[in-house]
Amino acid sequence: MRDVTIAKSEFIADEKAITKIQDFQEDAELFRYCTLPQILKYVECFTGPNIMAVHTMLINKPPDPGKMSSRHPMHQDLHYFPFRPADLIVAAWTAMERVDRSNGCLVVLPGTHKGSLKQHDYPEWEGGVNKMYHGVRDYDANQPRVHLEMEKGDTVFFHPLLIHGSGANQTQGFRKAISCHFASADCHYIDVKGTSQENIEREVLEIARKKYGVTVPITLKDTWMIRGRLVKGERINL
Numbered sequence: 001m002r003d004v005t006i007a008k009s010e011f012i013a014d015e016k017a018i019t020k021i022q023d024f025q026e027d028a029e030l031f032r033y034c035t036l037p038q039i040l041k042y043v044e045c046f047t048g049p050n051i052m053a054v055h056t057m058l059i060n061k062p063p064d065p066g067k068m069s070s071r072h073p074m075h076q077d078l079h080y081f082p083f084r085p086a087d088l089i090v091a092a093w094t095a096m097e098r099v100d101r102s103n104g105c106l107v108v109l110p111g112t113h114k115g116s117l118k119q120h121d122y123p124e125w126e127g128g129v130n131k132m133y134h135g136v137r138d139y140d141a142n143q144p145r146v147h148l149e150m151e152k153g154d155t156v157f158f159h160p161l162l163i164h165g166s167g168a169n170q171t172q173g174f175r176k177a178i179s180c181h182f183a184s185a186d187c188h189y190i191d192v193k194g195t196s197q198e199n200i201e202r203e204v205l206e207i208a209r210k211k212y213g214v215t216v217p218i219t220l221k222d223t224w225m226i227r228g229r230l231v232k233g234e235r236i237n238l
């Protein structure tokens, strides 16, 4: 993914062009992260013994181009997932270098994981928003925030209802982190029609059609089913 401010420019293959690698589940070296016993030891406390890696990302947050577009709006990851229950899903996010407020560390609203899934839309940011970076509209902006300053190798585990995001990268370096969302293979898919998740389903299916030429009718569920990979136990539902 390129930052929205250069999304329409000529493609130049350098670090600027790769602000995120998603879906690395077939890359043996990167996927090793999702199988590390040091990670799975904690993941299993949330998912139980049947563990699926459902979403993988290597995030290379670029220096902000001056538009604040390197921010990640405050959101709940469950907005993107057509499976439940939420309590059997957990994210692991590992800093690959020191992260703090200067290079756009994670920001969380403690306790929000006890709430419900909220409506997500594009934030109204003057400098532009990256495609599919939806945010929660109605959260209390005065609620205390915690900035997760982390050292290289530190890992945070969080619930998919936790409202979180990340700040602008005000340094000249590319802030790197690796992350995997895990879910219990006992989770079940839901139909998001008629729910607040309809907007993300519409957008994902439009990309499937335009970018990948998918012409048969599919749902959000299908786009997740093909990327999930078992890391431990038995693949039951997902």
Ligand SMILES: CC(C)CC(=O)SCCNC(=O)CCNC(=O)[C@H](O)C(C)(C)COP(=O)(O)OP(=O)(O)OC[C@H]1O[C@@H](n2cnc3c(N)ncnc32)[C@H](O)[C@@H]1OP(=O)(O)O
Binding pocket: 001, 002, 003, 004, 007, 008, 022, 055, 077, 078, 080, 129, 130, 131, 132, 133, 134, 181, 207, 210, 211
């Ligand atoms: C739990 C979890 C999901 C939590 C989160 O991560 S929340 C954020 C979730 N969203 C994402 O991660 C979005 C990731 N981005 C992507 O998947 C890709 O970058 C795509 C949006 C599919 C674009 O594909 P890509 O190969 O990067 O770009 P292409 O050169 O093929 O362009 C296709 C059309 O998309 C546009 N585009 C590409 N990057 C951006 C951007 N950053 N912001 C806005 N528009 C963008 C690009 O201009 C092009 O547009 P058209 O020519 O079709 O009009």
Ligand SMILES: O=C(O)CCC(=O)C(=O)O
Binding pocket: 057, 059, 061, 072, 077, 104, 105, 106, 164, 165, 166, 177
């Ligand atoms: O790494 C970041 O900057 C934000 C990641 C995040 O919030 C997410 O992927 O859900």
